Amino acid sequence: MRTLYRFHGGIHPEEHKLESSEAPARRAPLPKKLILPLHQHIGNGAKVAVQVGDKVLKGQMLASAQGMISAAIHAPTSGSVTAIAQHPVPHPSGLDGLCIHLESDGEDRWIERAALDFRAMPKPELLDRLRDAGIVGLGGATFPTHVKYGLPSGQRIDTLVINGAECEPWITTDDRLMREHADGIVRGIEVLRHLSGAGEVLVGIEDNKPQAITAMRAACAGSDIEVVAVPTLYPSGGEKQLIRILTGKEVPSGGRPTNIGVACNNVATAYAIHRFVDHGEPMISRLVTVTGNVRTPMNVEVLIGTPLTEVVECAEALPGTTGYILGGPMMGLEVDDLHLPAVKSTNCIIAKSAQLFPPPPPAMPCIRCTRCAQVCPADLQPQELHWFSKAKNFGKTQEYHLFDCIECGACAYVCPSHIPLVQYFRFAKSEIWQREHEQQAAEIARERHEFRMFRQEREKQEKAERLAQKEKAAQAAKPAVATPLPVAAAANADPDDTLQMRVDADIARANMQLRIDAAAARAKEQAAAAQPKNIDALTPQQQAEIAEIEARRAKLREIASDAGADDEPPKQI
Amino acid sequence: MISALWVMIGISLVLGAVLGYSAIRFKVEGNPLVEKIDAVLPQTQCGQCGYPGCKPYAEAIAKGEADINLCPPGGEEGIHKLAELLGVEFKPFGEGKGPRAKAVAFIDENTCIGCTLCLQACPVDAIVGAAKQMHTIVASECTGCELCVEPCPVDCISMQAIPEDISTWKWPYPVFAIAPVRNNPQKAEAS
Ligand code: SF4
Ligand code: SF4
Ligand code: SF4
Ligand code: SF4
Numbered sequence: 137m138r139t140l141y142r143f144h145g146g147i148h149p150e151e152h153k154l155e156s157s158e159a160p161a162r163r164a165p166l167p168k169k170l171i172l173p174l175h176q177h178i179g180n181g182a183k184v185a186v187q188v189g190d191k192v193l194k195g196q197m198l199a200s201a202q203g204m205i206s207a208a209i210h211a212p213t214s215g216s217v218t219a220i221a222q223h224p225v226p227h228p229s230g231l232d233g234l235c236i237h238l239e240s241d242g243e244d245r246w247i248e249r250a251a252l253d254f255r256a257m258p259k260p261e262l263l264d265r266l267r268d269a270g271i272v273g274l275g276g277a278t279f280p281t282h283v284k285y286g287l288p289s290g291q292r293i294d295t296l297v298i299n300g301a302e303c304e305p306w307i308t309t310d311d312r313l314m315r316e317h318a319d320g321i322v323r324g325i326e327v328l329r330h331l332s333g334a335g336e337v338l339v340g341i342e343d344n345k346p347q348a349i350t351a352m353r354a355a356c357a358g359s360d361i362e363v364v365a366v367p368t369l370y371p372s373g374g375e376k377q378l379i380r381i382l383t384g385k386e387v388p389s390g391g392r393p394t395n396i397g398v399a400c401n402n403v404a405t406a407y408a409i410h411r412f413v414d415h416g417e418p419m420i421s422r423l424v425t426v427t428g429n430v431r432t433p434m435n436v437e438v439l440i441g442t443p444l445t446e447v448v449e450c451a452e453a454l455p456g457t458t459g460y461i462l463g464g465p466m467m468g469l470e471v472d473d474l475h476l477p478a479v480k481s482t483n484c485i486i487a488k489s490a491q492l493f494p495p496p497p498p499a500m501p502c503i504r505c506t507r508c509a510q511v512c513p514a515d516l517q518p519q520e521l522h523w524f525s526k527a528k529n530f531g532k533t534q535e536y537h538l539f540d541c542i543e544c545g546a547c548a549y550v551c552p553s554h555i556p557l558v559q560y561f562r563f564a565k566s567e568i569w570q571r572e573h574e575q576q577a578a579e580i581a582r583e584r585h586e587f588r589m590f591r592q593e594r595e596k597q598e599k600a601e602r603l604a605q606k607e608k609a610a611q612a613a614k615p616a617v618a619t620p621l622p623v624a625a626a627a628n629a630d631p632d633d634t635l636q637m638r639v640d641a642d643i644a645r646a647n648m649q650l651r652i653d654a655a656a657a658r659a660k661e662q663a664a665a666a667q668p669k670n671i672d673a674l675t676p677q678q679q680a681e682i683a684e685i686e687a688r689r690a691k692l693r694e695i696a697s698d699a700g701a702d703d704e705p706p707k708q709i
Numbered sequence: 710m711i712s713a714l715w716v717m718i719g720i721s722l723v724l725g726a727v728l729g730y731s732a733i734r735f736k737v738e739g740n741p742l743v744e745k746i747d748a749v750l751p752q753t754q755c756g757q758c759g760y761p762g763c764k765p766y767a768e769a770i771a772k773g774e775a776d777i778n779l780c781p782p783g784g785e786e787g788i789h790k791l792a793e794l795l796g797v798e799f800k801p802f803g804e805g806k807g808p809r810a811k812a813v814a815f816i817d818e819n820t821c822i823g824c825t826l827c828l829q830a831c832p833v834d835a836i837v838g839a840a841k842q843m844h845t846i847v848a849s850e851c852t853g854c855e856l857c858v859e860p861c862p863v864d865c866i867s868m869q870a871i872p873e874d875i876s877t878w879k880w881p882y883p884v885f886a887i888a889p890v891r892n893n894p895q896k897a898e899a900s
Pocket of ligand 1: 501502503504505506507508509518519522547550551552553554555557
């Protein structure tokens with residue numbers, strides 16, 4: 137028996153899992169119209185790879201990954217692209233995001249699919265394939281999976297933790313997935329193990345899911361994957377918390393699990409990897425729990441992009457529904473209206489009613505009872521964080537490790553003053569991010585401004601130098617036309633003025649002609665110099681030529697500077 | 710008593726020597742206050758403060774020649790920071806001198822005649838173009854200082870507000886309606 141460790145704090149909210157966990161998962165009917173936001177993962181949004189009017193097949197890539205941290209988006213069914221336009225997306229701002237609008241043709245025709253032999257493939261290529269299959273973490277953060285395993289050299293992973301804890305109340309997608317597709321999950325875990333090179337693989341499942349534990353143990357029989365039942369305690373499914381429970385290791389503040397040699401992935405992510413590696417299916421669907429104030433709470437397999445109204449219809453919202461929660465009641469997002477598409481992070485829709493979710497009592501001032509600090513799984517001091525966020529003293533919040541807060545809501549759950557603590561923390565975090573962003577922008581602006589001033593100064597100098605040099609060239613070429621240039625002998629930094637003033641028109645014209653010739657020659661020389669970029673493959677002859685030209689230029693420069701410095705009459709070349 | 714006095718005098722002489730030596734040995738080059746003030750200013754380089762850029766304004770503040778409430782791009786936030794840095798009272802913006810909404814310049818590329826005047830005005834080199842070529846603005850580098858608007862002879866530069874989108878959205882400050890305390894009707898009846 138493995139020794140389990142405890143994380144600090146934790147709470148026991150009402151579970152409400154049985155409502156939806158017992159019925160087998162169903163498949164939602166094929167939607168007529170799908171909306172696919174380009175930004176469904178952490179990092180850069182995907183780059184559109186189709187055009188309006190294009191006919192696409194199920195599983196075809198619609199948008200490709202862009203930049204380091206990003207993932208691709210695929211067509212969840214066959215049909216045609218009707219628009220690439222703004223549409224409301226599930227986001228706390230309630231703002232619109234750019235989405236690909238797809239109209240299904242009802243045929244659900246796949247592109248060609250092929251299984252991958254992942255063991256025969258070099259690791260970087262496999263990671264690229266995962267990126268192009270749009271595989272992101274389904275545990276909630278939607279962090280692109282390939283980024284997690286593209287480790288900097290020197291970092292090793294000893295332990296792979298697979299997260300099946302599913303600690304949020306109401307949500308049962310991972311539970312159902314483990315009961316119904318344990319074999320597929322284990323196949324996906326094998327791919328992750330191959331990627332991470334981990335020696336030890338641990339699957340953590342809360343002990344309120346006995347059937348899931350049994351199913352996973354059966355699927356893992358004969359392999360060295362260990363399925364561990366962990367005590368039910370919210371938030372044991374937090375990445376850092378589960379790692380702590382299973383390995384006793386503490387992820388450092390501001391660090392990632394990979395810093396301590398651990399990688400963590402959700403069971404649903406493992407299953408998605410299995411679908412891709414063994415069946416060639418990119419990430420185009422996921423399980424969603426529909427529960428709360430509905431007739432038949434259940435889990436539904438939903439194509440990404442399905443309007444949430446259609447997802448809820450599967451379970452029939454009952455009268456008295458006052459709104460919806462996307463995600464769980466602890467960390468989810470409250471929305472009034474469901475004209476939003478399902479995205480890769482949509483794991484649950486809870487229909488709210490006044491009985492199930494009575495409106496919270498009004499917030500009262502903090503009485504500094506420190507109950508919040510007792511339950512905080514990140515071992516923070518929420519009462520202090522609240523105090524400083526409220527006062528907008530952001531420097532202090534960072535001193536109190538605001539960024540270690542996982543926004544689990546345990547503190548707000550126990551607060552006797554009903555203070556929406558997490559809202560304060562989110563506010564403070566986004567303010568700090570914005571400030572950092574502005575600071576960076578100011579820094580860049582300062583640099584650019586300073587560089588501009590430096591450039592202007594340099595240009596001024598170069599111009600003066602050029603003028604002096606030009607003058608020298610004119611002087612040098614003078615005897616060839618045999619036109620005396622009496623004044624030019626007094627060449628100085630500002631020869632134009634002196635010439636203009638003292639020389640008669642003839643000489644000036646001749647001089648001008650000389651300059652134009654010199655400029656043309658120089659332009660020719662420059663053009664010749666600008667053309668070859670391939671200076672690394674030169675013949676000895678060319679090199680000799682270059683050396684010769686360089687010598688001539690050096691001589692010219694020397695003459696110019698000599699003359700400039702001493703006001704000597706120009707020498708002949 | 711006398712010996713105590715000697716000890717104190719001795720200590721003060723030694724410390725004085727150390728201080729005097731370190732003042733010479735560790736002399737700070739340049740004016741650190743100007744750098745600190747400049748670090749707080751938004752570096753928009755717009756000249757709205759009446760100085761030809763942020764650094765000159767910082768120098769003027771350091772010399773005590775300028776007020777701390779002259780920089781609109783910095784916002785009230787910036788005045789607070791300056792007040793804190795200099796240990797003076799916060800001072801609100803003068804009438805009608807407050808900050809404007811964030812914007813970036815936009816060149817109507819069909820009207821641009823390629824005169825390069827805006828290019829020379831931009832303090833952060835955010836405009837690309839060449840003589841007689843169409844010019845355009847690198848929006849990510851534009852600080853919104855509006856210095857390029859005025860010089861354009863064909864008035865083809867306009868300032869466009871940056872709309873709030875998901876990437877720039879911020880969580881709002883939590884605001885709650887204060888529920889009035891209602892008398893409990895049962896209690897009211899009983900009393
Ligand atoms: S639980 Fe609420 S009232 Fe108690 S210290 Fe924390 S924030 Fe304050
Ligand atoms: S929301 Fe943050 S501060 Fe509150 S209990 Fe969770 S981790 Fe701690
Ligand atoms: S007003 Fe403009 S130039 Fe002056 S300090 Fe502020 S940003 Fe810089
Ligand atoms: S483009 Fe115009 S508004 Fe933008 S920084 Fe340059 S001068 Fe200022």
